[in-house]
Amino acid sequence: xxxxxxxxLGQRINFWIEDxxxxxxxxxxxxxxxxxxxxxxxxxxxxxxxxxxxxxxxPFVIVLKISFSDSVIAMPPYQPLFGWASEKVLxxxxxxxxxxxxxxxxxxxxxxxxxIFVAAVSTLLCLLIGYPMAYAIARSNAATRNVLLLLVILxxxxxxxxxxxxxxxxxxxxxxxxxTLMSLGLIDQPIQMLQTDFAVYVGIVYSYLxxxxxxxxxxxxxxxxxxxxxxxxxGCKPWQAFLKVTLPLSLPGIIAGCLLVFIPAxxxxxxxxxxxxxxxLMIGKVLWTEFFNNRDWPVASAVAIALLLFLVIPIMFFxxxxxxxxxxxxx
Amino acid sequence: xxxxxxxxxxxxxxxxxxAGCGRKPSTPEAGPPATAEEKVLNVYNWSDYIDPAVIExxxxxxxxxxxxxxxxxxxxxxxxxxxxxxxxDVVVPSAxxxxxxxxxxxxxxxxKTRLAxxxxxxxxxxASVARHDPGNEHGVIYMWGTTGIGYDADRIAxxxxxxxxxxxxxxxxxAVVSKFQGCGVSFLDDPTDMVGTVxxxxxxxxxxxxxxxxxxxEEALLKIxxxxxxxxxxxxxxxxxxxxxxxxxxxSGDVLLARDRAAxxxxxxxxRYVIPREGALMWFDTLAIPADAAxxxxxxxxxxxxxxxxxxxxxxxxxxYATANTEALALVNDELRNDTGIYPTPEVKERLQPNxxxxxxxxxxxxxxxxxxxxxx
Numbered sequence: 001x002x003x004x005x006x007x008x009l010g011q012r013i014n015f016w017i018e019d020x021x022x023x024x025x026x027x028x029x030x031x032x033x034x035x036x037x038x039x040x041x042x043x044x045x046x047x048x049x050x051x052x053x054x055x056x057x058x059p060f061v062i063v064l065k066i067s068f069s070d071s072v073i074a075m076p077p078y079q080p081l082f083g084w085a086s087e088k089v090l091x092x093x094x095x096x097x098x099x100x101x102x103x104x105x106x107x108x109x110x111x112x113x114x115x116i117f118v119a120a121v122s123t124l125l126c127l128l129i130g131y132p133m134a135y136a137i138a139r140s141n142a143a144t145r146n147v148l149l150l151l152v153i154l155x156x157x158x159x160x161x162x163x164x165x166x167x168x169x170x171x172x173x174x175x176x177x178x179x180t181l182m183s184l185g186l187i188d189q190p191i192q193m194l195q196t197d198f199a200v201y202v203g204i205v206y207s208y209l210x211x212x213x214x215x216x217x218x219x220x221x222x223x224x225x226x227x228x229x230x231x232x233x234x235g236c237k238p239w240q241a242f243l244k245v246t247l248p249l250s251l252p253g254i255i256a257g258c259l260l261v262f263i264p265a266x267x268x269x270x271x272x273x274x275x276x277x278x279x280x281l282m283i284g285k286v287l288w289t290e291f292f293n294n295r296d297w298p299v300a301s302a303v304a305i306a307l308l309l310f311l312v313i314p315i316m317f318f319x320x321x322x323x324x325x326x327x328x329x330x331x
Numbered sequence: 332x333x334x335x336x337x338x339x340x341x342x343x344x345x346x347x348x349x350a351g352c353g354r355k356p357s358t359p360e361a362g363p364p365a366t367a368e369e370k371v372l373n374v375y376n377w378s379d380y381i382d383p384a385v386i387e388x389x390x391x392x393x394x395x396x397x398x399x400x401x402x403x404x405x406x407x408x409x410x411x412x413x414x415x416x417x418x419x420d421v422v423v424p425s426a427x428x429x430x431x432x433x434x435x436x437x438x439x440x441x442x443k444t445r446l447a448x449x450x451x452x453x454x455x456x457x458a459s460v461a462r463h464d465p466g467n468e469h470g471v472i473y474m475w476g477t478t479g480i481g482y483d484a485d486r487i488a489x490x491x492x493x494x495x496x497x498x499x500x501x502x503x504x505x506a507v508v509s510k511f512q513g514c515g516v517s518f519l520d521d522p523t524d525m526v527g528t529v530x531x532x533x534x535x536x537x538x539x540x541x542x543x544x545x546x547x548x549e550e551a552l553l554k555i556x557x558x559x560x561x562x563x564x565x566x567x568x569x570x571x572x573x574x575x576x577x578x579x580x581x582x583s584g585d586v587l588l589a590r591d592r593a594a595x596x597x598x599x600x601x602x603r604y605v606i607p608r609e610g611a612l613m614w615f616d617t618l619a620i621p622a623d624a625a626x627x628x629x630x631x632x633x634x635x636x637x638x639x640x641x642x643x644x645x646x647x648x649x650x651x652y653a654t655a656n657t658e659a660l661a662l663v664n665d666e667l668r669n670d671t672g673i674y675p676t677p678e679v680k681e682r683l684q685p686n687x688x689x690x691x692x693x694x695x696x697x698x699x700x701x702x703x704x705x706x707x708x
Contacts, residue, residue: 071691073434075415107702173575195561278520278562281706292406293522293698295413295431296691 067301068094078297098302108286108303112310115283119265122204126261127254129205130212138220149217152210164203164274171199171275199275204265212257219253255322263311283307370395372629375419377616378403382649389636395629412437417621420630426615427523429470430463430688438469439620445631446471448638451658459685460615470617471634474652477611477683478524479672481586483577484601486514499532499607502580505554512558515576517567522701525580527612527686537612537684540693549700556707568592571602583672584652604672610682
């Protein structure tokens with residue numbers, strides 16, 4: 001098949017953007033741009049950079065700035081970092097006390113570690129449930145596959161909050177599960193499920209499962225099936241072939257899926273607040289208390305920055321190690 | 332506060348704060364001349380906290396178009412106000428929040444010459460609010476209420492016939508509250524209200540800012556932590572109504588709402604609200620005008636309209652909370668007016684105390700102690 005229909009939409013859009021921007025660069029106006037080394041490709045690449053700058057870096061810098069400030073009763077409730085000490089002397093006050101405070105009080109470390117634990121368990125559960133599902137979708141025939149994929153994405157068409165509220169109805173003492181079990185005579189007393197850690201795991205796994213399935217599916221679907229035939233020819237039983245061929249090859253998909261589940265789960269606030277025991281200490285709740293109850297924007301910002309650093313730096317090292325490894329393999 | 336009908340929680344609001352950023356009703360400009368003000372008013376009030384007919388009547392009478400937005404927690408309102416340029420002309424913070432917002436310079440001083448209806452307000456309640464807002468210069472009482480105990484009388488009697496239902500011991504004495512662990516006890520997730528209440532029970536000043544008193548309160552709270560099932564500021568309405576809990580520390584009107592919900596669902600629950608004999612904290616929701624409001628004249632007109640006796644009575648009837656408007660009392664439904672949980676008798680009123688704002692340092696210790704309590708299961 002030739003013709004434009006054969007090209008995936010994403011690529012086509014890229015062509016359009018590149019063509020369009022290329023036309024600008026080739027135009028008389030563009031000659032000046034070219035002189036500065038601006039090409040169509042660079043312009044295309046600049047779009048996501050601009051996006052990150054606007055919606056990630058600038059907010060990050062604002063939060064970082066507030067984290068070095070002092071809390072005051074004013075509008076806004078923190079002191080400006082910069083001030084004119086005299087007409088010509090610019091004064092910059094950086095208050096590191098907010099970060100010191102995070103270490104002094106064990107609340108933050110405890111909440112952080114507990115959040116990581118909850119996120120890790122949820123990620124593992126997502127992987128155990130999501131891998132077989134992704135595998136089944138990737139190996140099914142094309143028509144079924146599209147239906148199955150649609151079913152995975154379908155919940156996104158309803159509000160996330162509504163779906164969590166639905167779980168309240170399912171798990172509560174006179175909810176769906178307990179009423180069913182009681183009418184069947186299996187239990188006399190309702191089982192307390194809502195406001196337990198169990199409910200939090202159910203909520204997180206349910207909400208984030210698609211983020212595990214989709215990258216795994218994308219990876220498994222691309223796999224060269226002749227490798228499995230070769231493994232069989234060389235005497236591998238199917239489960240051995242899975243462990244020795246499929247699983248290692250799907251590692252990038254596993255990592256991508258795990259990161260997509262783990263990172264938002266660490267900062268999860270809504271699910272524990274609605275389904276969990278109030279005693280479950282999570283960093284999202286601590287951040288909320290700092291910001292809204294203590295009205296201490298600087299400490300809240302410091303918590304946010306610390307959380308980001310604790311999460312991003314290990315992941316960056318991990319990513320780098322991965323890249324180095326795959327570069328080594330291809331040599 | 333607590334304009335109850337909230338299935339949504341504070342949590343939900345966290346999301347709304349973010350979502351709400353984009354929808355500022357108008358851009359405020361600095362001090363428009365008194366005469367030339369466009370016929371628009373931007374109001375930000377608690378959800379389900381006004382009789383909709385009141386807004387319509389006001390629009391018809393004055394020709395001022397009211398743009399009405401709602402919030403579900405003081406924290407959300409405060410964040411908008413502290414960020415500045417909220418775009419609202421009338422907001423409804425609780426007095427506890429009003430107090431620290433006044434200190435931050437959020438509000439414009441009221442022009443009392445334009446609020447003839449102020450004379451209708453109960454002087455005693457005005458004096459209580461003046462402890463938050465000296466001279467009542469920034470806030471006008473909209474509704475008020477108390478933080479007491481809601482309970483299912485039949486289930487309490489079945490478990491403990493001589494239960495001290497007129498005392499905070501019902502929920503704070505380990506020997507008593509432990510008996511009700513099985514049928515469910517709910518606390519508010521509100522550190523200042525709860526710690527203040529415990530201090531009242533201990534015979535201390537509920538507004539004490541002493542670390543020693545806080546420590547005593549924390550010790551008392553930790554002793555009963557194992558018996559508390561939920562700690563949440565609105566879920567107990569639903570939970571009381573469908574029997575998930577049988578005792579809830581809660582806000583007056585919300586407990587009443589739980590009773591009505593149970594009746595609507597066809598359940599015969601004898602849900603009662605009590606202001607314990609040791610006393611209780613009272614709260615006020617106040618009407619205030621942000622300093623950067625674009626339509627201060629319309630705002631004054633609206634507040635004065637809400638102070639009319641017939642309007643105040645209509646709102647009280649609609650939202651099931653008490654109005655502070657003495658002239659309106661005669662126009663309030665008999666059932667509501669005679670409910671001593673909502674309109675306490677003068678003797679009970681004497682035992683009520685305002686919940687004053689605390690210093691930033693004490694607030695931090697308080698919230699830290701509260702976190703230890705909540706997570707100390």
